[in-house]
Amino acid sequence: GNSVTQMEGPVTLSEEAFLTINCTYTATGYPSLFWYVQYPGEGLQLLLKATKADDKGSNKGFEATYRKETTSFHLEKGSVQVSDSAVYFCALRRLTGGGNKLTFGTGTQLKVEL
Amino acid sequence: DTGVSQNPRHKITKRGQNVTFRCDPISEHNRLYWYRQTLGQGPEFLTYFQNEAQLEKSRLLSDRFSAERPKGSFSTLEIQRTEQGDSAMYLCASSLGDQGAVDFFGQGTRLTVV
Numbered sequence: 455g456n457s458v459t460q461m462e463g464p465v466t467l468s469e470e471a472f473l474t475i476n477c478t479y480t481a482t483g484y485p486s487l488f489w490y491v492q493y494p495g496e497g498l499q500l501l502l503k504a505t506k507a508d509d510k511g512s513n514k515g516f517e518a519t520y521r522k523e524t525t526s527f528h529l530e531k532g533s534v535q536v537s538d539s540a541v542y543f544c545a546l547r548r549l550t551g552g553g554n555k556l557t558f559g560t561g562t563q564l565k566v567e568l
Numbered sequence: 569d570t571g572v573s574q575n576p577r578h579k580i581t582k583r584g585q586n587v588t589f590r591c592d593p594i595s596e597h598n599r600l601y602w603y604r605q606t607l608g609q610g611p612e613f614l615t616y617f618q619n620e621a622q623l624e625k626s627r628l629l630s631d632r633f634s635a636e637r638p639k640g641s642f643s644t645l646e647i648q649r650t651e652q653g654d655s656a657m658y659l660c661a662s663s664l665g666d667q668g669a670v671d672f673f674g675q676g677t678r679l680t681v682v
Contacts, residue, residue, distance in 0.1 A: 500672075556671060
C-alpha cells in the first residue's frame, strides 16, 4: 500500500539556520505529493505541493522537489524564523478505486529558537 | 465562506455513550473526508464522500462508526458505544478538483472518552 516516512523530530534550530526535513514515499503509479503545516492551536494547512516528477513546489521560502528516482520530497528552507515553529506533515495522494485520500507521514515538529 | 467548520471543537464523553460530530465544508466543494489523528501521529483516513455518496471507507472505521452526508452538503460522523481508544482529534477536509487538488482542513473535534 501507500506510505510516507518522515524524519523524526523534534528538530531544533536557531533562527536563520538552514532547514531540511526528509520525506520518502512508497506508492505505485504517480502520486501527487504535499507538505502540510500545523501551527500550534490551528488546523492543517497546505504549505506546498507537486503533482509530477521533477516539479518543485514552493511557498513562504519553503521548497520541495518531487524526485521519482529516489521517491523523495524533502522540505527545505534557507533561513528559518521563529514563526516557522510548527509540525510539518508530508503526504501523498493517489487515485485508487474512485477515492483520492491523503496518506500522511507521522509529522516532524520544528522548533526555531532565537 | 470562511473555510471548513467543525463542531463541537471539544467533546468529553463517558465510555459507552454515543457522540456525533458535524462538518460544514466549503460550499462549492464536492469532496469531503474524515480523518482521525492521535497524539504524535499523522492524520489517518476514515472515509470519503463525493457529493452525497460515501465512496470509500477505511478498515479503521469499525461498525460503531457511521458517517453521512445528506444532500451533499454538511456531514456527520457518529461513534456509538465509545471506547477509550476512540479518544483522538477528528478532522474533516473538503476539496474540489483532481488528484492535485488542495484539501482544506477544519480545526478538528477533539474527543476525550473517560
